[in-house]
Amino acid sequence: MIEVRRLLKRFGPKTVLRNLDFQAAQGEFVALLGPNGAGKTTFLRILSSLSRATLGEVKIAGHLLPHQSAEVRQRLGVVSHLPLLYGDLTAEENLRFYGRLYSIPALDQRISSVLEQVGLLNRRKDLVRTFSRGMQQRLAIGRAVLHDPEVLLLDEPHTGLDQDACEMLDGALRQVAARGRTVVMTSHDLSRAQDLASRFDVLSRGRIQASVAVSALPQDGVLAFYRQTLEASLQNGGRE
Amino acid sequence: MKALSNFWRAMLAIVWKDLATEWRSRELISAMLVFALLVIFIFNFALELTPQTRNDVTSGVLWVTLTFAGTLGLNRSMAVEKDRGCLDGLLLAPVDRTAIYFGKTLANFIFMLLVAAIILPFYSVLYNTNLFVGGLLLVIVLGAWGYVSIGTLLASMAVQARTRDILLPILLFPVTVPLVVAAVKASSGYLKLLDQVEITPWLSLLIVFDLIFTAIAFLVFDSVVEE
Numbered sequence: 001m002i003e004v005r006r007l008l009k010r011f012g013p014k015t016v017l018r019n020l021d022f023q024a025a026q027g028e029f030v031a032l033l034g035p036n037g038a039g040k041t042t043f044l045r046i047l048s049s050l051s052r053a054t055l056g057e058v059k060i061a062g063h064l065l066p067h068q069s070a071e072v073r074q075r076l077g078v079v080s081h082l083p084l085l086y087g088d089l090t091a092e093e094n095l096r097f098y099g100r101l102y103s104i105p106a107l108d109q110r111i112s113s114v115l116e117q118v119g120l121l122n123r124r125k126d127l128v129r130t131f132s133r134g135m136q137q138r139l140a141i142g143r144a145v146l147h148d149p150e151v152l153l154l155d156e157p158h159t160g161l162d163q164d165a166c167e168m169l170d171g172a173l174r175q176v177a178a179r180g181r182t183v184v185m186t187s188h189d190l191s192r193a194q195d196l197a198s199r200f201d202v203l204s205r206g207r208i209q210a211s212v213a214v215s216a217l218p219q220d221g222v223l224a225f226y227r228q229t230l231e232a233s234l235q236n237g238g239r240e
Numbered sequence: 241m242k243a244l245s246n247f248w249r250a251m252l253a254i255v256w257k258d259l260a261t262e263w264r265s266r267e268l269i270s271a272m273l274v275f276a277l278l279v280i281f282i283f284n285f286a287l288e289l290t291p292q293t294r295n296d297v298t299s300g301v302l303w304v305t306l307t308f309a310g311t312l313g314l315n316r317s318m319a320v321e322k323d324r325g326c327l328d329g330l331l332l333a334p335v336d337r338t339a340i341y342f343g344k345t346l347a348n349f350i351f352m353l354l355v356a357a358i359i360l361p362f363y364s365v366l367y368n369t370n371l372f373v374g375g376l377l378l379v380i381v382l383g384a385w386g387y388v389s390i391g392t393l394l395a396s397m398a399v400q401a402r403t404r405d406i407l408l409p410i411l412l413f414p415v416t417v418p419l420v421v422a423a424v425k426a427s428s429g430y431l432k433l434l435d436q437v438e439i440t441p442w443l444s445l446l447i448v449f450d451l452i453f454t455a456i457a458f459l460v461f462d463s464v465v466e467e
Contacts, residue, residue, distance in 0.1 A: 048332060049332070050332065050466070051466070070335070070336075071334070082328075083325065084328060085326070086261055086324070086326060088261040098333070100253035101253055101330070101334075102334060143329070
């Protein structure tokens with residue numbers, strides 16, 4: 001579903017991603033881990049066509065970026081730590097606006113179904129600026145899945161959420177994953193990533209340093225795996 | 241045909257969204273309006289106009305007011321998109337990105353005309369000058385379109401910078417000098433009741449700049465908004 005080959009991204013003289021290779025099959029839930037500044041957000045922005053790679057090949061659902069970006073965007077849902085919602089529109093109006101941009105048929109029904117899915121049906125007529133951070137993030141998930149995308153990209157979606165809001169968000173993400181959608185999520189929360197994801201990828205020094213199925217790790221071995229991978233990448237980086 | 245229909249749908253959705261959010265918040269229009277009225281008020285005292293000199297300065301004061309107020313609106317219009325990440329939301333939509341540009345431009349154009357519609361009677365009363373001249377209204381429409389067409393493009397560029405409030409006027413004012421000069425000259429011609437033949441070159445210049453600015457924005461908007 002997602003194929004990335006030898007991806008390079010430079011901002012001026014600074015190289016953020018260097019010869020990065022990445023694959024995600026249909027239905028996989030990949031948690032992308034890594035320290036701050038590793039390039040996780042940059043990587044997701046390239047996958048979502050918001051940023052252009054300096055070099056390399058990015059293919060999503062068989063469509064190449066940046067040449068077929070409209071086809072790719074039709075198949076993508078994106079959630080970031082910002083809600084991408086308008087505070088002066090109601091929940092329903094926000095979804096209606098995005099629904100028009102995506103030319104979604106039977107939009108009224110779809111909006112009701114999505115609002116029900118994220119538990120906001122009874123707040124559909126309320127302005128988004130009156131919502132708590134957790135409710136806004138749930139609506140952001142609703143916005144991202146409104147057009148039923150094949151791939152969902154999540155950039156630290158739990159940032160700033162309290163425990164209850166995190167659990168509600170996790171419930172919404174499990175529903176998406178259960179429908180066979182491919183999910184790539186960046187996170188600093190290892191235990192939450194372990195609960196949700198089927199695979200861990202560790203991004204450090206501009207490359208995927210390790211990739212492992214969550215089922216292959218012992219329940220209490222995630223932190224050890226993560227630390228070992230980062231230490232190894234630092235040692236390899238030092239030798240380079 | 242489907243692509244064209246998607247283009248129109250997306251463009252109108254953006255116009256509707258901008259009008260609906262502005263109707264609720266009234267942030268943009270009120271800021272533009274208060275600023276415009278204050279400028280007119282200050283000029284009224286600063287210039288100490290006589291009935292003879294009034295017509296000479298009217299078009300200049302009018303266009304300074306409209307362009308300064310327009311800059312405030314352009315800045316705010318893009319800042320709203322950027323601050324909550326909504327610009328990314330728009331760019332992620334599977335539509336031709338020029339539909340986003342034309343949607344934002346059309347909404348800004350409506351806001352600028354609304355401000356003009358309110359300040360014209362205020363100006364007429366304060367300066368005792370009749371501004372409800374058919375030709376002048378046409379000049380305002382043409383001038384406002386040219387200003388917002390290039391202004392929306394530059395605002396989408398400036399909004400990426402931390403110094404966006406300062407950057408937009410620095411970028412916009414030099415580029416729009418010919419447009420503003422043409423608008424002032426054409427407005428002045430209508431207010432002084434000059435022959436149409438004397439005004440037509442300035443009107444033509446306005447139309448040419450409208451076309452050039454719109455075409456440039458149409459061609460480069462996609463590159464400007466992409467990282």
